Amino acid sequence: MSELEQIKKPESRESKVTVLAIDDEAGFLEFVGEAISDENVDFLSTTDPEEALTIVQRWHPPVILLDLNMPKAAGMEVLGRILGIDPNADVVMLTADYSTESAVRAIQQGACDYLVKPITVERLRERVRLLLQEARRREHRTRLEEDVYHSLQFESMVGQSPIMQEVFVAIRRIAPHFRTVLIGGATGTGKELVARALHRLSPVASKPLVVCNCAAITETLLESELFGSVRGAFTGASQDRIGLIEAAHGGVLFLDEIGEMSQAMQAKLLRVFQNQEVRQVGATASRKVDVRVIASTHRDLRKMVSQGQFREDLYYRLSMIEIKLPPLAERKEDLRLLEQGILRRCATELKKPVAALTGRAQTVLSRHSWPGNIRELENVLGRACMMTATNTIDVRDLPDSVKTVVAGGSNGDDVLAPLADVQKRHIERVLQSVDGNKARAAEILQISRSSLYRILQESSDPSGNALVGS
């Protein structure tokens, strides 16, 4: 056999598509089966609407022909139940007595077409051929998206926007060499993921990555956490403890939310950078350390420097190399990939086969402004995965905060509403998108925390319940 003969021709056979027909007349089902019989079609049929629903549940036929008038159940009701199980199915309604009203109602309920019996073989074939084509296109698109997803994954991040591709290139270039890196970006944009990627791709990947969340610890505690303490340094210090900086020796120290650090602590940290040594709280001598530092912040450190809130010398040391993460609103082209990744994760965690979003749900997500960025998207989809009774997320599974379009800061309902109502609704949305974290919400709203508390207090209902949370 020649070499050429050994090379197999790629299979060009189209994938099989399942078509389900539901009608109380067995004769009509036979007619449909013959009309559309084809080696690339798996034809299923039943006269029993309940059995049809079991088939939909089990096999998810992408194309369904449904009789409108059946003695056992109203076609309209069956349509609703089919779409409840599989909102992506293309359902064609069939009826012997046409009325514009019922046709419009069927389309409004989510049917894709409405055909009148008697129907010719040619017409039925033509309609089904187009639907099969569309079903194959959908399946092909899903497969392509899967491939694209893998090719656009970087470490545990995804992104196809030019701006994120630049971030990935920067991470790859910086990781082998950095001593200090600053990561900027609003809440939920992926700062911690970038820090982890930098560590994983660094020459010290086998050494520890030690995380210190500067926003979560009080100033006095932060010093002993970072520097460690010797026995008797303060009440309760019953033994020597090494700090996080020393724990990161040889590896990477990740200072999360460094903008929250007090000026006194900033000065102490700067000394570590300058002398490469730490002194435990209460100790008399210093010890040498070798650490690479990644700092992150959602604040504008440059502005904080100009306002005297952040040390200039520390800022320059940290910001020699800076990676800025753009808000999700500036990289909406990443939404599809992010949605896919999140759905996969949720499906595994919840042990539920949630595979996709309907086109309608995708449109709603793409219109939202995402103040809480990817974390908010994760919350929204995580909740939707839990809520949905099907394997597909539709608009009804999404929270109101996402469904309400805030085009240019206002939706239709807001136009003639009192200012206080609009303010209340906006605050509700922001609070929902940051999981009720009032400190974050106040920052996004650019008001002080006390103003937010005051507004929440004023918007409490007469029973004294606050707007959102407590």
Ligand SMILES: Nc1ncnc2c1ncn2[C@@H]1O[C@H](COP(=O)(O)OP(=O)(O)OP(=O)(O)O)[C@@H](O)[C@H]1O
């Ligand atoms: N490019 C990305 N691809 C996939 N998932 C991402 C991406 N960016 C962020 N995420 C996910 O979004 C969530 C928020 O990311 P991360 O915690 O890194 O953000 P952050 O900027 O540190 O947020 P915060 O300010 O709230 O601490 C995480 O669950 C993370 O896995």
Ligand SMILES: [Mg+2]
């Ligand atoms: Mg973070």
